[in-house]
Each structure stands twice: as structure tokens, then as C-alpha cells.
Amino acid sequence: MxxxxxxxxxxxxxxxxxxxxxxxxxxxxxNSVLFEYEKIEELVDIFQGKVGGHAYSRQSxxxxxxxxxxxxxxxxxxxxxxxxxxxxxxxxxxxxxxxxxxxxxxxxxxxxxxxxxxxxxxxxxxxxxxxxxxxxxxxxxxxxxxxxxxxxxxxxxxxxxxxxxxxxxxxxxxxxxxxxxxxxxxxxxxxxxxxxxxxxxxxxxxxxxxxxxxxxxxxxxxxxxxxxxxxxxxxxxxxxxxxxxxxxxxxxxxxxxxxxxxxxxxxxxxxxxxxETLALRMERCCHNALQLAAYLATHEKVDRVYYPGLAAHPEHKLASQCFRLFGAIMSIDLKPEYDCFAFVNHLQQVLNATHLGDTRTLAIPVAHTIFYEMGAETRKKMGISDNMIRFSIGIEDTDDIIADFKQALEQL
Structure with a gap:
């Protein structure tokens, strides 16, 4: 193999x-929690690490x-x-x-x-x-x-x-x-x-x-x-x-x-x-992420795109040296005059959900949810703005993802 x-x-x-x-x-x-052995000596040997085997499913x-x-x-x-x-x-x-x-x-x-x-x-x-x-x-x-x-x-x-x-x-x-x-x-x-x-x-x-x-x-x-x-x-x-x-x-x-x-x-x-489908999914979602990042990077209502696949990313060279593809997580800062909540609510096929790596594209405003408890000072140190939205890009058709972002941005 x-x-x-x-x-x-x-x-x-x-x-x-x-x-x-x-x-x-x-x-x-x-699904068995316990494992029976014909001779108690066999179970003892497993407990003492003398032989391999299962004693209780909490461990194995x-x-x-x-x-x-x-x-x-x-x-x-x-x-x-x-x-x-x-x-x-x-x-x-x-x-x-x-x-x-x-x-x-x-x-x-x-x-x-x-x-x-x-x-x-x-x-x-x-x-x-x-x-x-x-x-x-x-x-x-x-x-x-x-x-x-x-x-x-x-x-x-x-x-x-x-x-x-x-x-x-x-x-x-x-x-x-x-x-x-x-x-x-x-x-x-x-x-x-x-x-x-x-x-x-x-x-x-x-x-x-x-x-x-x-x-x-x-x-x-x-x-x-x-x-x-x-x-x-x-x-x-x-x-x-x-x-x-x-x-x-x-x-x-x-x-x-x-x-x-x-x-x-x-x-x-x-x-x-x-x-089993890890490589197939990664190829598709990373391709989608790169295409979407390139589109958003030129949009007049987007202040900044955070994605290692873009040449403007501070660690683009590091990412290029290490990774086969640039991943499928990205974030954006909308320009200050636009409401990140409104944008996320305008998205039609993107799910409002806190998760990563799904087959579906997901969106969440960061400062108000998953990093809220950390406080403004820590968020600032990590580079998280109040208008940041994080996306986990899925395996949908590329054109459909970009079209959904396009219509949501147009409504702002």
C-alpha cells in the first residue's frame, strides 16, 4: 500500500x-463496554500491560x-x-x-x-x-x-x-x-x-x-x-x-x-x-476558498481578506513552502460603514453556524461569538476586528458560492 x-x-x-x-x-x-476473558489471568495480563487487549471501553x-x-x-x-x-x-x-x-x-x-x-x-x-x-x-x-x-x-x-x-x-x-x-x-x-x-x-x-x-x-x-x-x-x-x-x-x-x-x-x-473522501473534499473546498478569496479581495465593500493563498497574505511564502493547498478557512473585514450581521443574514446558501471543515460553507461573526469571552484587548492582540466574519468554505459549486456572496454584498 x-x-x-x-x-x-x-x-x-x-x-x-x-x-x-x-x-x-x-x-x-x-458498542460493548466490557470485554470477557475465559481465564482471569488473561484479564490480569491486560491490566498489567503484559499483553495487548481490551479491558474497558473507556480506554480502548x-x-x-x-x-x-x-x-x-x-x-x-x-x-x-x-x-x-x-x-x-x-x-x-x-x-x-x-x-x-x-x-x-x-x-x-x-x-x-x-x-x-x-x-x-x-x-x-x-x-x-x-x-x-x-x-x-x-x-x-x-x-x-x-x-x-x-x-x-x-x-x-x-x-x-x-x-x-x-x-x-x-x-x-x-x-x-x-x-x-x-x-x-x-x-x-x-x-x-x-x-x-x-x-x-x-x-x-x-x-x-x-x-x-x-x-x-x-x-x-x-x-x-x-x-x-x-x-x-x-x-x-x-x-x-x-x-x-x-x-x-x-x-x-x-x-x-x-x-x-x-x-x-x-x-x-x-x-x-x-x-475516505478527505483528499477529494480538501481539493474542492481549497479550490473554492482560493477563488472566493480572489473575488472578495477586489470587492469595494470588503476592507481586507485573510487567506494564506493570496499573495498579499503576510505568510503566503511560508504557506506555499509547507502546504499542498492553502486550506479552506478564511475571514474578511467589511469596510467600517457596513454591518457584518446584515451581510451574514443576506447570504442565502451559506449556513450561520459555528463549525469548520463541513461540506457546506459556514459563516460566523467572530468578535460577537466564538471570541467574545476573550475581551477586546485580547482580540486586538490576535488581530480580530469587530467587523470580522469567518468562513469555512465547503464543496458546493464554485460559481454558486461566489454568486451568493455577490448578491449579499450588493444588498449592503
Whole structure:
């Protein structure tokens, strides 16, 4: 399968990697919470980690294993864990690997909920420096003696800043820091986070991977690039494990087992099926996004378009070097005299909804909704204006999308 194309591999991944029973082409949704063993010694060995197997579905099940196998292959990793949501993947990973007294560096442009969680870490005694990650010099300047990890997103939501991904990866390797990359906006068809040195890759599977707005999920993949024997946050009890297993085992035991952010088997199944069309959907929605961005950039009622595919974007060169395509998230600022609420309400086929990566095009005014709680000062630091509207571009026919935007702008 290694020599086959991306979509060919994905379409056949479930049946070839997981070998479902009775000739099925998808792993069945295994809804059993418990797993019986003929001899109690077998269950004991699973609890003690001497053999593989399932004890309780909060930690693992055949459905979960099937999706994890696919995500590990997609991100070219050594192992992965899936969670109930993308935020569960992020919070669980950070809470279980870090401890009071540690310091981490986080992009100042991260998604609102991730930004909010950084405040939670600080209340637990983990210090956080929020920096502009479009330039590696800002990350380097923030490193302290107790810095353990650097966290960035590939393309920020909603202002679409692109991190200096390769340079930050090289810096993390030099300083022996864990490089954690949120790859939600540029799933593996667009970008391989391992190629820039990411040690851990997190994603909201809810978005482009599932693709149809019908399942929540999250994932963390260990790429095998970081030597966990050098990481002080690994528990002594896990040091006997092979280095590549230490971090994921700790996240699984202290996160999934103790915190319980488990993905349901039905959601795992839905995400696996959705993944098969990932490349096809990304090609279409990224094409639509680029065409729409070019149209809006020349419109007299639009003040600014935020999309990495435009040559005027500050990180267009970085995006061109890293990504196959420029993604399908964009934002605009209408000129001050126009009401963003009125514009969104004039759109006819675009959905007013808070989500990303759907097959349908979605719109939401940013400052009044998903970034409202952060306050005006933080929004200003992130580049979010009061008139900004974020769009997740879908797979509809390009001409229909542009026509809808055109008629809505004409009504302003």
C-alpha cells in the first residue's frame, strides 16, 4: 500500500489495516463496554500491560483501535490515541505530560478554547508564554530553563496567521523541546507535521477528517521524533517501556483512564468512513476558498481578506513552502460603514453556524461569538476586528458560492 496514492490508501485502509470480520470493508462499531476473558489471568495480563487487549471501553475497543491505526498511518507516526473531541486531545495531553513548575510556549493566535485552557494551566502552576509564532525569533526569545514544550497551530483561526513551522521545529530539536502541532486546519493531505519535526500532532477529527458535521472526535499522534527518556514529566513507573511508548501510555493511563474523555465507537466508525473522501473534499473546498478569496479581495465593500493563498497574505511564502493547498478557512473585514450581521443574514446558501471543515460553507461573526469571552484587548492582540466574519468554505459549486456572496454584498 505504501506506493499507492493518498486516496487509494485511505479508501482501503480500514479493511487492510484492521481486517474486519466476515469480509466487511469497515470495522464494525463495537458498542460493548466490557470485554470477557475465559481465564482471569488473561484479564490480569491486560491490566498489567503484559499483553495487548481490551479491558474497558473507556480506554480502548476494537472500534477505537481501528481509527487509531488509520490516524497513525496518516500522520506517519508510531502510535496514536483518539478522544471525544479535539479539545480533549489537547487538554488531556498537556495535563498528563506537564506538571507544576513547567513552562510552555504557545502561539498567541491559538483557537479561543485553547487560549482559555492556557489560563487553566497557569492556575495549576504551569507558566505559559503566548508569542507571535510567525517568526521563530519570538519563540527562541521566550525559552526558559524550565521550558518543556512549544505548541502551535499550522493556520490560526480566524485570522489565518501561519506559524514558522519548519524553523520552530529546528529550534525545538536543538533545545530538546517537545514540538506539539495542531494540524486541524491542514490535515495530512495538505501537510505532514512530521516533516517539520513535530513530536506530537493533535487534531480535531470533528473538522476535515470526519468532514460532514456528524461526529465529534480528537486525536494525538506520536511521530517518534522525540526521545521521551529525556523528558522529565514521564512517570517513573513508565520508564521501563520503550521510549516511543512512554508519552502515549502516560496520556492513555492518566488521561483516558483517569479523566475519561473517550471517543464513542459510533463516532469512531463515522470518522473512519468520512476520512475516505478527505483528499477529494480538501481539493474542492481549497479550490473554492482560493477563488472566493480572489473575488472578495477586489470587492469595494470588503476592507481586507485573510487567506494564506493570496499573495498579499503576510505568510503566503511560508504557506506555499509547507502546504499542498492553502486550506479552506478564511475571514474578511467589511469596510467600517457596513454591518457584518446584515451581510451574514443576506447570504442565502451559506449556513450561520459555528463549525469548520463541513461540506457546506459556514459563516460566523467572530468578535460577537466564538471570541467574545476573550475581551477586546485580547482580540486586538490576535488581530480580530469587530467587523470580522469567518468562513469555512465547503464543496458546493464554485460559481454558486461566489454568486451568493455577490448578491449579499450588493444588498449592503
Amino acid at each position: 505504501e506506493n499507492k496514492g493518498f486516496t487509494t490508501q485511505l479508501v482501503h485502509a480500514d479493511r487492510l489495516l484492521n481486517k474486519p470480520e466476515n469480509g466487511a470493508v469497515h470495522q464494525a462499531s463495537t 475497543s476494537p472500534s477505537i483501535d481501528a481509527l487509531q491505526n488509520i490516524m497513525t498511518r496518516l500522520e506517519e507516526g508510531v502510535g496514536s490515541l483518539v478522544f471525544a473531541t479535539g479539545m480533549a486531545a489537547i487538554t488531556t495531553s498537556l495535563l498528563t505530560l506537564l506538571k507544576a513548575g513547567d513552562h510552555i510556549i504557545v502561539s498567541q493566535f491559538v483557537f479561543g478554547n485553547t487560549n482559555s485552557f492556557a489560563g487553566t494551566l497557569e492556575r495549576l502552576g504551569i507558566s505559559v508564554s503566548m508569542v507571535d509564532v510567525t517568526d521563530v525569533k519570538n519563540v527562541e526569545a521566550a525559552i526558559q530553563d524550565n521550558t518543556r514544550l512549544v505548541f502551535v497551530e499550522t493556520i490560526a483561526n480566524p485570522v489565518t496567521q501561519v506559524a514558522d513551522l519548519k524553523s520552530i521545529g529546528e529550534l525545538c530539536e536543538q533545545k530538546s523541546l517537545v514540538y506539539m502541532v495542531d494540524n486541524t486546519m491542514t490535515p495530512p493531505y495538505l501537510f505532514q507535521a512530521k516533516s517539520v519535526g513535530a513530536a506530537l500532532v493533535v487534531s480535531s477529527l470533528t473538522k476535515y477528517c470526519a468532514g460532514h458535521g456528524q461526529a465529534l472526535g480528537g486525536c494525538v499522534v506520536d511521530t517518534g521524533l522525540f526521545d521521551w527518556t529525556t523528558f522529565p514529566g514521564i512517570l517513573d513507573a513508565l520508564r521501563a517501556l520503550p521510549p516511543q511508548d512512554q508519552a502515549l501510555t502516560q496520556i492513555k493511563k492518566k488521561g483516558l483512564r483517569d479523566m475519561g474523555g473517550s471517543l464513542s465507537p459510533t463516532s469512531a466508525h463515522a470518522i473512519s468512513v468520512g476520512l
